[in-house]
Amino acid sequence: MPVSKSKAEYDIPGLSQYVPIPKIEPDKMAHSQPFVAKPEHQESVGYPGELVDDWHDKAIDKMGELLGKYRSLQVFMDICTKCGACTDKCHYYLGTADPKNMPVARQDLMRSVYRRYFTLPGKFFPKLVGARDLTKDVLDEWHSYYHQCSECRRCSVFCPYGIDTAEVTMAGREILSSVGYGAKYSNEIVGKVHKIGNNLGLPGPALLDTLEGLTEDCEDEIGIAVPFPLDKVGAEVLLITPSADFFAEPHVDGLIGYGKVFHEAGIDWTISSYASEAANFGLFIGSYDNMQQVAQRVRQASEDLQVKRIVVGECGHAWRVAYSFWNTLAGPFDYLDANYPVPQHICELTYDLLQAGEITLDPRRNAGKVLTFHDSCNVARGSRMGDKPGGQFTIPRALIQAACEDFVDMSPNTIHEKTFCCGGGGGLLTDDLMEVRVKGAMPRMQALHEVIEHDGVTHVAAICAICKTQFAKTLPYFDIGMEMVISVHQLVGNALVMQGEVLEEEQSDV
Numbered sequence: 114m115p116v117s118k119s120k121a122e123y124d125i126p127g128l129s130q131y132v133p134i135p136k137i138e139p140d141k142m143a144h145s146q147p148f149v150a151k152p153e154h155q156e157s158v159g160y161p162g163e164l165v166d167d168w169h170d171k172a173i174d175k176m177g178e179l180l181g182k183y184r185s186l187q188v189f190m191d192i193c194t195k196c197g198a199c200t201d202k203c204h205y206y207l208g209t210a211d212p213k214n215m216p217v218a219r220q221d222l223m224r225s226v227y228r229r230y231f232t233l234p235g236k237f238f239p240k241l242v243g244a245r246d247l248t249k250d251v252l253d254e255w256h257s258y259y260h261q262c263s264e265c266r267r268c269s270v271f272c273p274y275g276i277d278t279a280e281v282t283m284a285g286r287e288i289l290s291s292v293g294y295g296a297k298y299s300n301e302i303v304g305k306v307h308k309i310g311n312n313l314g315l316p317g318p319a320l321l322d323t324l325e326g327l328t329e330d331c332e333d334e335i336g337i338a339v340p341f342p343l344d345k346v347g348a349e350v351l352l353i354t355p356s357a358d359f360f361a362e363p364h365v366d367g368l369i370g371y372g373k374v375f376h377e378a379g380i381d382w383t384i385s386s387y388a389s390e391a392a393n394f395g396l397f398i399g400s401y402d403n404m405q406q407v408a409q410r411v412r413q414a415s416e417d418l419q420v421k422r423i424v425v426g427e428c429g430h431a432w433r434v435a436y437s438f439w440n441t442l443a444g445p446f447d448y449l450d451a452n453y454p455v456p457q458h459i460c461e462l463t464y465d466l467l468q469a470g471e472i473t474l475d476p477r478r479n480a481g482k483v484l485t486f487h488d489s490c491n492v493a494r495g496s497r498m499g500d501k502p503g504g505q506f507t508i509p510r511a512l513i514q515a516a517c518e519d520f521v522d523m524s525p526n527t528i529h530e531k532t533f534c535c536g537g538g539g540g541l542l543t544d545d546l547m548e549v550r551v552k553g554a555m556p557r558m559q560a561l562h563e564v565i566e567h568d569g570v571t572h573v574a575a576i577c578a579i580c581k582t583q584f585a586k587t588l589p590y591f592d593i594g595m596e597m598v599i600s601v602h603q604l605v606g607n608a609l610v611m612q613g614e615v616l617e618e619e620q621s622d623v
């Protein structure tokens with residue numbers, strides 16, 4: 114059964130005027146563990162079903178393989194000077210006070226083992242250099258603390274050497290999976306994508322039914338049967354979007370917004386039932402092979418449907434994988450229209466249409482809303498958008514400000530490349546990790562609470578399915594209403610002036 118505890122039982126950190134640096138409480142979160150993947154979930158992503166007998170040797174071999182394959186990992190193991198600049202930059206340390214959630218300490222969980230088996234001083238004088246054997250206790254510690262890192266990369270912004278703890282976490286998780294000790298949540302999901310095409314295991318007929326329902330909803334709302342096509346061969350655009358967009362609020366309102374934009378701009382588009390998922394949890398489990406298999410489904414769908422462009426919906430890590438890695442994983446995409454970026458973000462597409470005067474937004478249609486924007490980690494620190502540096506920050510904000518009259522940013526130390534993770538990224542969005550999710554959300558909640566109190570903010574917009582889900586679940590723990598989470602394209606869809614539309618007040622006049 115998923116763990117679901119009350120607010121009081123979690124010892125939730127309170128919100129104050131600023132985020133205090135907590136006094137350390139060693140092993141405070143040592144009990145936090147994700148559910149171990151079942152044999153069928155392990156095997157569906159190419160790993161042994163359960164902890165193998167020779168796990169020690171296999172883990173060391175795997176570490177050696179990763180050190181050889183990823184030069185960055187080897188460098189990260191060697192160059193940390195223990196300067197301490199990263200120690201108070203992780204939301205999980207700030208929210209839990211557990212020193213093993215300091216980024217440098219998280220790295221040291223692996224670095225100490227690396228020293229023991231891969232350096233001469235560690236082999237001969239382990240105690241002198243902080244080297245330790247890989248024991249079952251150490252493996253358990255990895256299982257716990259490498260699932261208290263959302264791979265958000267905030268710490269790397271502040272490290273003078275650019276050490277990326279997210280890469281260390283990914284290596285730790287890959288080693289764990291490779292010896293039969295993976296986490297249920299991510300491994301099960303990747304297996305579903307391999308089998309069915311999306312994280313939810315939603316089959317084609319159910320998807321078709323859902324999309325037809327959205328067309329009916331639009332007809333009821335604005336008098337236009339906005340199409341949400343599935344598997345349309347020869348469409349111009351293939352939309353790859355997180356499967357959360359197909360059913361859950363506030364995600365689905367974002368999908369309705371994309372559909373309205375495509376329709377109003379006269380863009381022929383489609384979704385694929387074969388690749389109906391933008392999310393790529395292969396990134397979270399640190400598995401290049403799984404990440405590649407998921408990306409190759411997208412390429413296959415684009416070829417089968419003979420589209421000219423690929424557009425990615427509102428999903429943070431999916432955009433990072435698409436923007437930064439698709440070309441290596443599944444490219445080159447030289448059969449697509451070279452006049453458009455491959456891939457293109459839905460915000461970029463809408464922004465370009467707006468700039469070209471091909472669509473019109475009326476911000477009065479979002480009257481009464483005061484917006485702020487949460488920069489999602491993988492968009493902010495792992496990718497870009499548009500053709501200007503910083504486009505990943507300016508483009509979503511430009512859309513919000515075109516769609517809504519009132520906008521205010523959160524504190525400068527918590528936005529753009531310094532954004533705080535929502536607390537649920539990196540494969541942590543599961544009920545068995547609820548405690549660390551809630552505690553890790555605290556720094557973001559503090560900044561949000563500040564603009565609610567001082568600026569009357571009513572809504573926080575995001576362009577990531579994980580952030581939206583995490584906020585909806587954790588906001589109530591901080592006495593903030595979950596209904597304040599909104600998709601950027603819901604705002605756009607609300608404000609879009611459409612030819613032939615019949616507005617609600619006009620409908621009631623008929």
Ligand code: SF4
Nearest residue numbers: 203262263265266268
């Ligand atoms: S990557 Fe993010 S979650 Fe992981 S240690 Fe760094 S700041 Fe913390």
Ligand code: SF4
Nearest residue numbers: 193194196197199272
């Ligand atoms: S900021 Fe970089 S060099 Fe300094 S302790 Fe952290 S990881 Fe090591």
